[in-house]
Structures are given as structure tokens and as C-alpha cells.
Amino acid sequence: MSMAPQLVDTAPHASNSPTQAVPVTTAAGIEAWHVESQVVPLIALAFTFEGGAAQDPEGKAGVAQMLARLLDEGAGDLVSDAFQERLAARAIELSFHAGADALGGSLKMLVKHADEAIDLLALALAKPRLDPDAIERVRAQTLAGLRYQQNDPGVMASRRFFAEAFAGHPYARPSSGTPESIAAITRDDLVAMHAKIIGRGGVKVAAVGAIDTARLAEALDRAFGRLNLAAPLTAIPQTQVGHLGQRHVVDIDVPQSVLRFGMGGVPWRDPDFIPAYVLNHILGGGSFTSRLFQEVREKRGLAYSVGTSLVSHRASAMTWGYTATKNERVGEALAVIGDEIGRLIAQGPSDEELQKAKDYLTGSYALGFDTSTKIAHQLAQIAFEGLGMDYIARRNDLVANVTQADIRRAGARTFADGKMLVVAAGRPTDF
Structure with missing residues (x-):
């Protein structure tokens, strides 16, 4: 994951209320909401793709979360260390996360480094390397975390709650997986999840900071407009909390x-x-x-x-x-x-x-x-x-x-x- 130094983001927005967001549609059809603020030379980007841990294959809980952790572990011609060094050299903050229904991320950069930051985001989204050594490193980290969580009453109570509340439903599966499911995940599973979620058709984007609409539209096309259309998602049936009274x-x-x-x-x-x-x-x-x-x-x-x-x-x-x-x-x-x-x-x-x-x-x-x-x-x-x-x-x-x-x-x-x-x-x- 990103090891870039922290950017301080304390700009007041009293004069640029979020209610002043304006819609932006790029030449490639990417839709975004934009709040322009020239108070400090920073740009913050947040984006969300439809589809998350509920899309994990049966018996392989944890694929979406592993994919999120691997997206910035090397992309294009840049292996993991080289990718992280590029981020750190420009104080670019890039991170990804996966929830039950979405895989999202954020990007924060100084205006003067915006072009390089957008290029790195585009690489991470379109061409993650998913190298075997990175996969095994993330797998080992995940398994270590799961072993630690086995002694955490809060984590174990939450896991059991969701397993009982949504028994037989994808929401019952822990998004971080189990030792057995994490061990079973292959590179092919990660590639298939990437094809299913990371696509230009299902992304929601918001941008805030010192960038005008024209430049933002161009940046968004570079970051998202060249992505393939995502493969169809697995339909997730509606459900309710079960076992009430137990x-x-x-x-x-x-x-x-x-x-x-x-x-x-x-x-x-x-x-x-x-x-x-x-x-x-x-x-x-x-x-x-x-x-x-x-x-x-x-x-x-x-x-x-x-x-x-x-x-x-x-x-x-x-x-x-x-x-x-x-x-x-x-x-x-x-x-x-x-x-x-x-x-x-x-x-x-x-x-x-x-x-x-x-x-x-x-x-x-x-x-x-x-x-x-x-x-x-x-x-x-x-x-x-x-x-x-x-x-x-x-x-x-x-x-x-x-x-x-x-x-x-x-x-x-x-x-x-x-x-x-x-x-x-x-x-x-x-x-």
C-alpha cells in the first residue's frame, strides 16, 4: 500500500461549500462531481466502483480486498518498489479499499504533481501487475492479520454476527476472508475480479481542489476513460437481518x-x-x-x-x-x-x-x-x-x-x- 508522506489538508471551504458542486462529463463519458477551490494548491479525488466483497467467489472470500491491496503494488512497467518510490518522490497519496458493495479509492496530490499522479492512478487501475511476489506478500500479511484477529473479541463478535444475520448470503462472508479462503485465492481470481469491477461504466468520481473544469475533464479521461467496460456483476439478492431473538x-x-x-x-x-x-x-x-x-x-x-x-x-x-x-x-x-x-x-x-x-x-x-x-x-x-x-x-x-x-x-x-x-x-x- 502507499507509503507516501502525509499531505496536510486543512483548507477551509466556507466560501466553497460542497453545495456548489457542478457536474462534469468528459469526452469519454466519465461523470464526476467537481468543487473548485483555489485556497491551497491541492487536489483530492475520490472514486467508487460498483461491486465489492459480495462479488467474491464461493469459497474464496477476500478476493476483492486482496485486489484493493494489490492495485498499487506495481503497475505497468513499474514493479512495486518503483511504483511506491514514484508516489513518495512527489508526496502523492494513493489508496484503495474494498467494502461489501464497492471498491473505491482516493488520490491526493499537489497541483504541480497532478499530471504524474493521474498517470500513476491510471496505471494502477488499468494495468496492475499482480506479480506473484506481491500476491504472496499481501497473502502473508492478510493471514497474519487473520491470526491476530482470532484473539480479538470485537472482530470475532462482528464476524459471527454477520454470519448469523445473513446466513447463506454473500454478506455473511467476512470481506477479509478466512485462512482457508485466502490460501485458495489464485492470480486468476484476482484478474477476474479486476475485470468484473474496474471499468469505466460503473465508476462514481468526485474531485475537490485547485483544478478547473477543463483540466479536470482531461485528467479524468486519462485516469478512467481508457478503462475497459467492466464484466457483468453477479446479482446479489435482497435480504434482511435473520435470526432475530437469538x-x-x-x-x-x-x-x-x-x-x-x-x-x-x-x-x-x-x-x-x-x-x-x-x-x-x-x-x-x-x-x-x-x-x-x-x-x-x-x-x-x-x-x-x-x-x-x-x-x-x-x-x-x-x-x-x-x-x-x-x-x-x-x-x-x-x-x-x-x-x-x-x-x-x-x-x-x-x-x-x-x-x-x-x-x-x-x-x-x-x-x-x-x-x-x-x-x-x-x-x-x-x-x-x-x-x-x-x-x-x-x-x-x-x-x-x-x-x-x-x-x-x-x-x-x-x-x-x-x-x-x-x-x-x-x-x-x-x-
Whole structure:
């Protein structure tokens, strides 16, 4: 992976709000969102290709993630060391990552090195070498990480949760793979995954920084316009969180159990997502102000941290949560969590509670756009979700207009009857 020195990206964007993004369509048909800012001589690029770990072949979980780790391990005529030296010499930051539904990346460079940075990105995308020594190095690193994770209660609880929640579905497979699946991955698997995901037709791009539209269009054609069209993706069936009401233990000899719990959810593209998001903030997403934080930590001292979040995948959505507590207090912690969910189902939040949540969520939103890199990643994600270029401008109004009726509707879809799938990694004595 990239070892380039860090570029400091602290440019303020008060005068160049992300709401001023403009669409760019290049001669090769690449579509991007562009925010021009001349405050500092930096350019940040974020891009997302459709298709991720859910596309891994059966029995070979980890292919997409291995591919992401190998894209900058040599490309074209440049072996891995030479490629990394070119990045480092120009302080170019290039990285790739793979999630369940997408393979994405980011590029950050000084304006004066933009041409070379774009050329290196184009090479990494179109002509990754996938040399045997690089594959074996990444394989060994991955296997070492998996061995380490076997003693990490948080990782093991999360893995078991997804395996139970989505049993028989691609989302049940760990994106980083298993020792057996990683050992089975061949170069041909990586080449096939590259052909399936890395193509000019399914990429979403956002660019922020000191570059005008004409130069950006030319750069994007060099980076993405010469890619082949990607091969067809495997269709991923829609699914829901299963095994609600069940509890499972991953036996690890530790004095404290790590808990993962979850239930239904609402995808980001759904009109009820914003009400569900506000409701989640009230339940467990609001850090120090959430009901779970107050009841589980502040009032009872059961855990150091506790929270919930919304997970939105292409083929499923869920509300899931986390905490950790002493083995002998697991049952008590879960009872408190269940009680708070039950109270929200039966009574909903108070008007004051709802207003405070909306005030915080609207007031804090701009904090996610204080650097070029953050803006680029937010825009690329919004484009990937198909929410429209005006989403950032509309988002705070959507939050502010959430009503108690919206909250009840979203609660019925996410909490249902309050049953959760729960996984504890540890040795709980009161489960």
C-alpha cells in the first residue's frame, strides 16, 4: 500500500461549500462531481466502483480486498518498489479499499504533481501487475492479520454476527476472508475480479481542489476513460437481518464480553432513512446524549462505551449496536438495552428529545466537510447511493422536518417487535 508522506489538508471551504458542486462529463463519458477551490494548491479525488466483497467467489472470500491491496503494488512497467518510490518522490497519496458493495479509492496530490499522479492512478487501475511476489506478500500479511484477529473479541463478535444475520448470503462472508479462503485465492481470481469491477461504466468520481473544469475533464479521461467496460456483476439478492431473538456466544477466555446486537434497518436511498437516522441518534448514535449511553454507562456503569448505527448495503439494511461489559453483567446490559428499545417502540421520544436530536444533527453536519478530502469522499458516496447532487443542500431540511409520525413509522420498520440478534464474544455467565 502507499507509503507516501502525509499531505496536510486543512483548507477551509466556507466560501466553497460542497453545495456548489457542478457536474462534469468528459469526452469519454466519465461523470464526476467537481468543487473548485483555489485556497491551497491541492487536489483530492475520490472514486467508487460498483461491486465489492459480495462479488467474491464461493469459497474464496477476500478476493476483492486482496485486489484493493494489490492495485498499487506495481503497475505497468513499474514493479512495486518503483511504483511506491514514484508516489513518495512527489508526496502523492494513493489508496484503495474494498467494502461489501464497492471498491473505491482516493488520490491526493499537489497541483504541480497532478499530471504524474493521474498517470500513476491510471496505471494502477488499468494495468496492475499482480506479480506473484506481491500476491504472496499481501497473502502473508492478510493471514497474519487473520491470526491476530482470532484473539480479538470485537472482530470475532462482528464476524459471527454477520454470519448469523445473513446466513447463506454473500454478506455473511467476512470481506477479509478466512485462512482457508485466502490460501485458495489464485492470480486468476484476482484478474477476474479486476475485470468484473474496474471499468469505466460503473465508476462514481468526485474531485475537490485547485483544478478547473477543463483540466479536470482531461485528467479524468486519462485516469478512467481508457478503462475497459467492466464484466457483468453477479446479482446479489435482497435480504434482511435473520435470526432475530437469538443469542450466540463466541467462546474467548476474557473477563469482559464484547457484544454485537442488531435488528432491521432502512437503506440510505429510502425516504424513511432520515427519520430512522434521527431515531438512531436518540437511541444510541448520539454518543454522550443518547439513551443507551445515559442508561448503560452513566446511570449503571455497565460499560465504557455503547452505541448504535445504521448500516446500509445495496441488498440489505440494519440497525446494529455494540458495547462491552463484564461477563457477569451481560444479561443486565442487554436487559437495559432492550428496555430502552421497548420504551421507544411504546412511547417514542419526547418532543424535546426529538428537537435536540434534530438541532445537533443539522448543526454538526458541516463538520464533515472541513477538508478537500472529506468533501470528495462525501460527494463520491452520495453519488454512489444515487441521492442526487443537491442532497447536501437538502439534507438539513430533511432532518429539520422530521415529525413524530415519521419517527413512529421508521421505528416500526427498524425496531418491529424489539427482538434482536445478539452475539457475545467472551464467557458471559448471565446471558
